[in-house]
Amino acid sequence: MTTARPAKKPIIRHVVSINDLTNKEIEQIFEVAQAYLDELADKSLPYRIGCGTTLGAKSILATLFYEPSTRTRLSFESAMLRLGGENITSADPNTSSAAKGESLADSVRVISNYADIIVIRHPKDGAARLAADYSTVPVINGGDGSHEHPTQTLCDLFTLKTKKKTLRNLSVAIAGDLKGSRTVHSFVYALARFGAHIAPRPAPGMDLPAHVDKRLREEFRCTIDPNGPFGALYCTPDEPHQPTLFAEPEFKIVGGKPTIGAVYVTRFQKERWSNKDQTYPTVDAEFLKQPEFSHASVLHPLPRVGELDVSVDSDSRAIYFQQAAYGVPIRMALISLLLGLRKGKSLHRFEGGFEGARVPPYDQPGNEGLQCSNPNCIVHDPSERPYVRNKFQLIKLSSPPRQKLRCAYCETDVEDFVIASKKNKWFTPDMASFLRINGENFRDFLAFSSASEAENAGFHLRKHFAPQPGLQRAKARARGG
Numbered sequence: 001m002t003t004a005r006p007a008k009k010p011i012i013r014h015v016v017s018i019n020d021l022t023n024k025e026i027e028q029i030f031e032v033a034q035a036y037l038d039e040l041a042d043k044s045l046p047y048r049i050g051c052g053t054t055l056g057a058k059s060i061l062a063t064l065f066y067e068p069s070t071r072t073r074l075s076f077e078s079a080m081l082r083l084g085g086e087n088i089t090s091a092d093p094n095t096s097s098a099a100k101g102e103s104l105a106d107s108v109r110v111i112s113n114y115a116d117i118i119v120i121r122h123p124k125d126g127a128a129r130l131a132a133d134y135s136t137v138p139v140i141n142g143g144d145g146s147h148e149h150p151t152q153t154l155c156d157l158f159t160l161k162t163k164k165k166t167l168r169n170l171s172v173a174i175a176g177d178l179k180g181s182r183t184v185h186s187f188v189y190a191l192a193r194f195g196a197h198i199a200p201r202p203a204p205g206m207d208l209p210a211h212v213d214k215r216l217r218e219e220f221r222c223t224i225d226p227n228g229p230f231g232a233l234y235c236t237p238d239e240p241h242q243p244t245l246f247a248e249p250e251f252k253i254v255g256g257k258p259t260i261g262a263v264y265v266t267r268f269q270k271e272r273w274s275n276k277d278q279t280y281p282t283v284d285a286e287f288l289k290q291p292e293f294s295h296a297s298v299l300h301p302l303p304r305v306g307e308l309d310v311s312v313d314s315d316s317r318a319i320y321f322q323q324a325a326y327g328v329p330i331r332m333a334l335i336s337l338l339l340g341l342r343k344g345k346s347l348h349r350f351e352g353g354f355e356g357a358r359v360p361p362y363d364q365p366g367n368e369g370l371q372c373s374n375p376n377c378i379v380h381d382p383s384e385r386p387y388v389r390n391k392f393q394l395i396k397l398s399s400p401p402r403q404k405l406r407c408a409y410c411e412t413d414v415e416d417f418v419i420a421s422k423k424n425k426w427f428t429p430d431m432a433s434f435l436r437i438n439g440e441n442f443r444d445f446l447a448f449s450s451a452s453e454a455e456n457a458g459f460h461l462r463k464h465f466a467p468q469p470g471l472q473r474a475k476a477r478a479r480g481g
């Protein structure tokens, strides 16, 4: 008699961060988006999908939006309808069970039985990752707090690729609220990955968040050149294995001076700032007269609320409405690949993403020990508290060698912490020795944000770790023992 084997649990592919996708997968999404444009675009407007297919017939997309949206929700819904599928939507938390206090985790557990794929937008950083943890179908992040907005980045890159042919060595100025804008955060990682240079032009006090800036430099191999032709400029080193998608160099020299290839304008994200009366620069026809912008395509994720003057609309460099139109073919492509609607093409076979599988080695239940320091992280939301875990990824940096922890939800880093043994009641700030002895098994250990926190929780400082046995032997040999 043969025993039935348990069904293999399928890998569910979620897109929460742009880094959940490899460069190759981004290329694949663009190929499929281009195929939809070739097959289904309006003859007179090549960037507008004008008819549909039946590839996605009987598939259901749920749009679960806890924050206002025009482009993201409607282009996702349009994409699903063009694929021949159906949409169910919760566009306003005041009219769903969220108004009765239902947690996001429970809502997603329920909705993943009603739909084949879910797009979520939420005001809290990390909410989409929490949703993914509780979903049995793919979750796409439609924007979570000021964390990320990966599908906007897919639209941005696709627009740039179509217009500029290449991203490699292209200098992209990013203007406005670089701190609060989630579109910018996904975008800068992607720019760095494809070999573009980033020229930040923040509004006063609205620079990139420190953890994004550090991550660009420490993990995406960007260097900052303060004397670069555009002021502070992040340059990505030349790497022979850079993907070929954006192959030809675009760095133009005009009259001996390099020019900016694109300027990406963002609005002041007032909803994420307590001081709403801050000065905010405007990009207008006058601004674009500066010689460095003579060849700059102008992008904006939209909506604009005054920071991008309407006088720019008639300028041939303005491509933001085209960028918004690409939301449909890009999202058609993403849905198709996540649901495997096109023969032989799917994303759900791959595990991990650009940075490999994201398995948090530190994963503890309850309220004990280290908590994420970001006050807007979903882990601090009282309704989600019973559903979240204290989960952190271990990030190992090489120069200088050190380790840090990254919140598995909102990706804010913890640079300083101590690690304690529950069994032995000691703690140490010496993470390197800890890892050497325990490997990356954090199961019996608790992290604390400081020594005093660990002491208050009843742990004592372990002064010295026993030296490595191999090291002891080597030292003995060196002494002639």
Ligand code: NCD
Pocket (backbone or CB within 6 Å): 071, 072, 143, 149, 152, 182, 183, 266, 267, 301, 302, 303
């Ligand atoms: C962006 C968003 O919601 O983050 N909008 C969009 O999806 N196109 C940008 C913004 O609101 O400023």
